[in-house]
Amino acid sequence: MRTPFVVGNWKLNKTIAEALALVTELKNQLGAVKGVAVGVAPVATAIHSVAKRLEGTQIATCAQNCHWEASGAWTGELSPQLLADAGASWVIVGHSERRQFFGDTSESVGKKAAAVIQAGLGAIVCVGESLAERDGGRTLGVVDEQLAGGLAGIDLAGAARLVIAYEPVWAIGTGRTATPAQAQEVHAHIRTRLAERYGQACADGIRIQYGGSVKPSNAEALMSERDIDGALVGGASLEAADFIAIVKAARPA
Ligand code: PGA
Numbered sequence: 001m002r003t004p005f006v007v008g009n010w011k012l013n014k015t016i017a018e019a020l021a022l023v024t025e026l027k028n029q030l031g032a033v034k035g036v037a038v039g040v041a042p043v044a045t046a047i048h049s050v051a052k053r054l055e056g057t058q059i060a061t062c063a064q065n066c067h068w069e070a071s072g073a074w075t076g077e078l079s080p081q082l083l084a085d086a087g088a089s090w091v092i093v094g095h096s097e098r099r100q101f102f103g104d105t106s107e108s109v110g111k112k113a114a115a116v117i118q119a120g121l122g123a124i125v126c127v128g129e130s131l132a133e134r135d136g137g138r139t140l141g142v143v144d145e146q147l148a149g150g151l152a153g154i155d156l157a158g159a160a161r162l163v164i165a166y167e168p169v170w171a172i173g174t175g176r177t178a179t180p181a182q183a184q185e186v187h188a189h190i191r192t193r194l195a196e197r198y199g200q201a202c203a204d205g206i207r208i209q210y211g212g213s214v215k216p217s218n219a220e221a222l223m224s225e226r227d228i229d230g231a232l233v234g235g236a237s238l239e240a241a242d243f244i245a246i247v248k249a250a251r252p253a
Contacts, residue, residue: 051087106149171212
């Protein structure tokens, strides 16, 4: 009932020319793919060119971050409105690298997510625990706190454009993936929390992506779990062949 959504998070990689080369290949090879939604999140300077190249396809252009205000004296920031103007239709907020290195908190992530929804875009809200938090038995508590903050400004209508990405920090860029069972446990918990907030029918429609060292070799096992509805892919999204294999693995059987 949920169409899986696979998004490539390119992080701080690829010039405009490199980005165009990759999306051209994705466009050619994924143009006819059915049963799975696809997106790419280039660096902000490439969003416009990538979105233009993807016009008329079903591949969405996403941004990796935003500010919560629409305009004003915020040197260096980009608003959801400007990202939409450049061609983005989704914004990732609360990625663990933003939380770890750039001071994003559950509160600021909540403001960003609300601003994204208000601007008419889709929000991919990332949550996930560190290794110390997992080892300390605090995984679900940390996820609860991040969800409460991240979703604070999103109402039932806005939840129609909401995607959650569960990304255990210890699995990001480490080659160490959560097992399908570990991921499913947290995904099911997230859906319970979404149901408490938005009702079961709405929660049943919200996609929950898994992220953290997703590769062609582990994608199918992860995606076959009941509450895993696609992936947020970092490293493996930089190569067309790997990303395409992951997209195909996410198609429902
Ligand atoms: P990774 O990154 O696939 O390289 O682990 C995932 C992410 O940070 O979204």
